[in-house]
Amino acid sequence: MALYVKKFGGTSVGTAERIHAVADQLVAMAARGEQLVVVVSAMSGETNRLVALAEQMMPQPAPREMDVLLSTGEQVTIALLCMALMQRGLEARSYTGAQVRITTDSAHTKARIQHIDDQAIRRDLNAGRVVVVAGFQGMDGEGSITTLGRGGSDTTAVALAAALKADECHIYTDVDGVYTTDPRVVDNARRLETITFEEMLEMASLGSKVLQIRSVEFAGKYNVPVRVLSSFKEGPGTLITFDDEDDMEKPMVSGIAFNRDEAKLTVIGVSDTPGIASRILKPISAAGIEVDMIVQNVGADDRTDFTFTVHRNDYRRSLELLQILATELDLKSVAGDEKIAKVSIVGVGMRSHAGVATRMFDALSAEGINIQMISTSEIKISVVINEKYLELAVRTLHSAFELDKAPTVTQ
């Protein structure tokens, strides 16, 4: 008997009507003989409501109590969905994270799952029940409620699928799969039948917010087949696969990710001596600011320019820190730019194909788009460009790599 873990997000369970619609879908699945473990998020809007209440109590709400508060959101949904299922004659039983015994570390508001006890759930499944589990939450060793951070319900679903050795983990979202790029930017963006975990990881970390990144890591670690589906229309969605097939069979590029969340900072006229990069970045990281891309150009003389990007929210603060540093280190000057965008091509196929970068740069150049920074990994090439060219760049690359065509298996 096939066992599936199905995760429905906040929008899918956002109203009483939507919960009934999800229940209808689950009844049909159960009628096909599927064993079902359902993971749900808080009803959309609920988490924001609770956060607003917390901030009325304490500008920086205490993390342990924040978790006690936020975890009620999913607890409401599990109860309501069970009622909707029972109203349809299905046996159903709800579990909070603590009741399952989803054990996490004690890093409140961003805890990591350490262990899942599958006993109670198995007993219910064997008794013919649908099991409904609150996503996003667990319990630490002391019995305190923890949460996994925003989007953590995906992680709960994948982790449960791993613990239960489910046939597949189905993530229901408001899109019907993973696309070659954002369909709002490129009309002929295409749904991918499959995508590898590595590609998905890059897409997720680059801002294609279909799945929470930690859940993808989890799925990769435990070999859980994950399928992304629409909760509103039927369809096969996109299956996330393990990259155990021959890369030669893969298209060079699977998708184009982008974001405009970053800002760029440049320190001009740095003396090209060992240890200078760490001296520049030390005050930034000490302030808890995360750095994304880093580029250092070798200068003509013994001076060089040092450029890096941070989240746009951290831009002002970073600039201030660099200006203090500039005085201390006798740097020439500090420059910054908020009007940038990052565009990336992602594909496990590019490992085995030379010339991918060249094709990318040529295509952008042909449109007169200047590349400000470049960063590469084995399966990704990212460039920073002027923000105003973002849509043009994405469309250009989408057609340059023929992503609008049916799966292009390179020869």
Place this chain on the structure above:
Amino acid sequence: MALYVKKFGGTSVGTAERIHAVADQLVAMAARGEQLVVVVSAMSGETNRLVALAEQMMPQPAPREMDVLLSTGEQVTIALLCMALMQRGLEARSYTGAQVRITTDSAHTKARIQHIDDQAIRRDLNAGRVVVVAGFQGMDGEGSITTLGRGGSDTTAVALAAALKADECHIYTDVDGVYTTDPRVVDNARRLETITFEEMLEMASLGSKVLQIRSVEFAGKYNVPVRVLSSFKEGPGTLITFDDEDDMEKPMVSGIAFNRDEAKLTVIGVSDTPGIASRILKPISAAGIEVDMIVQNVGADDRTDFTFTVHRNDYRRSLELLQILATELDLKSVAGDEKIAKVSIVGVGMRSHAGVATRMFDALSAEGINIQMISTSEIKISVVINEKYLELAVRTLHSAFELDKAPTVTQ
């Protein structure tokens, strides 16, 4: 160091502002060196909101899931109150019922507390923390969430006070104590300094909804001193005492309770034979209808009249059941009256004083108020009268027993 369990109801924590006001009070108490365990209810309105959601899922929501749902109400409040306390520099820590290990039976939506584990709370108190516990909820032997029914937060507070051997259990309400009767009906109703548990039990069961009746039983069983106080103005409130003092010291009557929740049903012309009462009441109790007062008049011939009261919500159904029975048992006729009220005088002092009933009946008769039914216990006399005389009867009795005067110790 004095240890108090303090319970704040839904109105007292109904808004962010009110929670801040409660936190201010607690800070002042902690500054006096008091050890504090705080029990809170759901914010007012929250339980109704959740019930409405549940009923959109299932007309008769499944009890286990209802408890999962409703228990989130208090869980929100404990987190918010802890934040408000921490914002004021107090160390605070929240506990759900399950986290304390308030173990109950499995009677969902009306569970009974079986055991409380005081270890975790004691550890926190010893560490100088304020402990905030979700009222109204517990966990059964299987780890399922249970609730104690409406008003169950009072029971949680009293049970915790018993388990922790607290000096006193303070119940904060929107009234500043227990009154000789409802001040909205009698202008010069007087706050009682003390009331015995037995009197409180009678007052609670008769509709003076200051405390949930089960919490009073609990307090009596475990000898927990309970004080009812206002959460809005300072004052000594009313201390609920054990009736271990000499009744002679007590006033004859401590208070007047009343309600108009009941309806009266009379079966006329019942043959006065053994077993007839149970035959009449069997279909009523089989339908889950609770009977309050029962009176059987001895008739002149071998026929008698049999009268009882039920909750007004059950009146129509009871009448139908009796009409079916009347045909089966060849009864003369069935009559009913919804326009009744029950008025009771309550006082442990009446045990040792003859003539209390006479004084009550005389006072009512002097005002032309006809008594339809009478029922007595050791410390209570209840009469059923026409609803329209309710206020007059309460005022008449209040002054007949001199309840408006300072504590009248009878000679």
